[in-house]
Amino acid sequence: MAQLRQTRAPGYQATLAIINAHGTPDAFTRHATIPAYVDGCRRRARQLGYRLDEFWLHEPNLTVARWRSIFQARNIRGIIVVGLMQNNRLPSHMAGLWDEFPAVVTGVRTRDPALSFACSDHHALALEAFEKAIDLGYRRPALVLDRVIDDLIEGRFTAGFLTGQSRLSPAQPKTYPFYNIAAARIDPGVFSNWLKENQPDVIFTLYHEVKRWLLDLGLRVPGDIGLIQYEWRPDHADWSGMDQRNDLVGEAAVDMIISMIHHNQRGVPPQARATIIGPRWIEGGTSPRINNNG
Numbered sequence: 001m002a003q004l005r006q007t008r009a010p011g012y013q014a015t016l017a018i019i020n021a022h023g024t025p026d027a028f029t030r031h032a033t034i035p036a037y038v039d040g041c042r043r044r045a046r047q048l049g050y051r052l053d054e055f056w057l058h059e060p061n062l063t064v065a066r067w068r069s070i071f072q073a074r075n076i077r078g079i080i081v082v083g084l085m086q087n088n089r090l091p092s093h094m095a096g097l098w099d100e101f102p103a104v105v106t107g108v109r110t111r112d113p114a115l116s117f118a119c120s121d122h123h124a125l126a127l128e129a130f131e132k133a134i135d136l137g138y139r140r141p142a143l144v145l146d147r148v149i150d151d152l153i154e155g156r157f158t159a160g161f162l163t164g165q166s167r168l169s170p171a172q173p174k175t176y177p178f179y180n181i182a183a184a185r186i187d188p189g190v191f192s193n194w195l196k197e198n199q200p201d202v203i204f205t206l207y208h209e210v211k212r213w214l215l216d217l218g219l220r221v222p223g224d225i226g227l228i229q230y231e232w233r234p235d236h237a238d239w240s241g242m243d244q245r246n247d248l249v250g251e252a253a254v255d256m257i258i259s260m261i262h263h264n265q266r267g268v269p270p271q272a273r274a275t276i277i278g279p280r281w282i283e284g285g286t287s288p289r290i291n292n293n294g
Helices: 034-048 064-073 092-100 122-135 147-152 156-166 181-186 188-198 209-216 246-262
Strands: 014-020 050-056 076-082 103-106 116-120 141-144 202-205 226-229 240-243 274-277 280-282
Touching: 014 034, 014 246, 034 050, 034 076, 034 246, 064 076, 064 092, 076 246, 103 246, 116 122, 116 246, 122 141, 122 156, 122 202, 122 226, 122 240, 122 280, 141 156, 147 156, 181 188, 188 209, 209 226, 246 274
Parallel strands: 014 050, 014 076, 076 103, 103 116, 116 274, 141 202, 202 226, 226 240
Antiparallel strands: 240 280
């Protein structure tokens, strides 16, 4: 904090490894959400005098010994893992790396090994979105989400949604979450049948394609049904939604790894520590306030 208050940027301190854990090597630039984490990491590292060297976790034929040799040659003192999107497990053959260097994961909580992590508060995000929808006049909110994503964050989106539902009147009809995203992309009737059965007036989702599904069914958005994004992005600024502030998650990860370096902490911690970043509501055109006397 003292360095941040100085008028001049601090000099070079050390180098950190930022590892792309996504399945594609260009995820830092081409993925829809991962670049926000990376931007935050870069910004904070630059402010504190640290350099980031980029790596791809799935680089073929790169052994732990080779990783270790590269890190030592480049004066790398700590590791930030970004981009775990399909599961929250790190490759078992990399165990020696986490034992030797302090490491922090962004976005998700990992298992085997359980490393310290920084992420958005997904439960609070889902609950706040639900409360916002009710405040706007909606009475039948519904959740449309890929089960893989919800499992990745240990069900916290669903938990926040169900917490919101539990606060409604017992007499008020409830909707059931829709998790069959992959099936709906092949057969739109899967989504259509769920929609007819549940009749929501607003949908929480991560997927902009849901709007196209509704339009293809002859529904108006937001005239007939509202939409609220769980991961609002500037490239769809017309949507209402929750900004996960993944850039701040990236900043927090840098703060965590630098603290671990200063305290000479390395290896898998006995108890993983977490920094949770709160979301913010973004007003948009897909969920306007409605008059609802029901």
